Amino acid sequence: MLDRHEASDADDSRYLARGPRVAIRAVTREDGAEFTRLVRASAELHHPWLSMATTDAGFATYLDRLESGPHLGLLVCLPEAGDGIAGFVNLNNIVRGGFQSAALGYGAFASTAGRGYLREGLGLVLDYAFGPLGLHRLEANIQPGNAPSIALVKRHGFRLEGFSPDFLFIDGAWRDHERWAVTAEMRARP
Numbered sequence: 001m002l003d004r005h006e007a008s009d010a011d012d013s014r015y016l017a018r019g020p021r022v023a024i025r026a027v028t029r030e031d032g033a034e035f036t037r038l039v040r041a042s043a044e045l046h047h048p049w050l051s052m053a054t055t056d057a058g059f060a061t062y063l064d065r066l067e068s069g070p071h072l073g074l075l076v077c078l079p080e081a082g083d084g085i086a087g088f089v090n091l092n093n094i095v096r097g098g099f100q101s102a103a104l105g106y107g108a109f110a111s112t113a114g115r116g117y118l119r120e121g122l123g124l125v126l127d128y129a130f131g132p133l134g135l136h137r138l139e140a141n142i143q144p145g146n147a148p149s150i151a152l153v154k155r156h157g158f159r160l161e162g163f164s165p166d167f168l169f170i171d172g173a174w175r176d177h178e179r180w181a182v183t184a185e186m187r188a189r190p
């Protein structure tokens with residue numbers, strides 16, 4: 001995980017990238033209370049696609065996991081709304097060498113979902129991953145019935161690579177997933 005950029009709340013230097021409406025920055029331990037409150041309020045939106053931390057202890061475990069491995073946890077924030085959190089995009093299992101790849105995990109929150117913030121935020125993440133981070137490929141593993149998530153990645157030029165039965169344990173069961181991926185050369189701009 002990246003270290004938090006040293007900055008006051010009043011300036012932009014904590015952001016890794018900023019678009020017209022949203023900005024992305026590294027998640028920090030200080031985000032725990034707001035993040036878990038938003039997750040708790042988003043149970044219906046996230047079920048059965050995602051299982052995120054709902055408690056302080058769960059958030060600490062989440063950050064421990066991000067910090068102890070080749071992962072990067074990013075938040076999609078609203079600079080014009082006091083840096084409020086609209087969603088998150090994680091780059092998991094970043095592999096370097098000849099692969100230069102990572103697996104995405106992402107979610108919006110119920111109070112701000114469906115307004116295009118994740119579309120813009122994911123675009124910033126792709127710019128950052130294929131630019132400063134130097135990655136070449138990003139994959140997103142998505143359950144076949146998850147229409148909003150499939151729409152989101154299609155919009156950014158991801159293509160369907162394959163089907164992985166019993167791929168991830170989410171919400172009490174091993175769930176089948178489709179594997180969608182985009183390379184730096186393929187990416188589309190929405």
Ligand SMILES: CC(C)(COP(=O)(O)OP(=O)(O)OC[C@H]1O[C@@H](n2cnc3c(N)ncnc32)[C@H](O)[C@@H]1OP(=O)(O)O)[C@@H](O)C(=O)NCCC(=O)NCCS
Nearest residue numbers: 049106107108113114115116117118119147148149151152
């Ligand atoms: C997937 C998710 C992050 C999208 O967030 P969002 O706030 O709706 O994103 P946006 O408003 O930027 O919209 C993204 C795309 O999804 C589409 N979309 C949103 N809700 C939709 C719905 N109910 N059905 C079909 N498409 C939908 C939007 O139209 C948009 O596509 P477009 O650009 O072609 O118009 C959100 O639905 C979510 O958090 N879902 C639960 C968690 C999850 O599934 N995470 C991913 C696991 S793989």
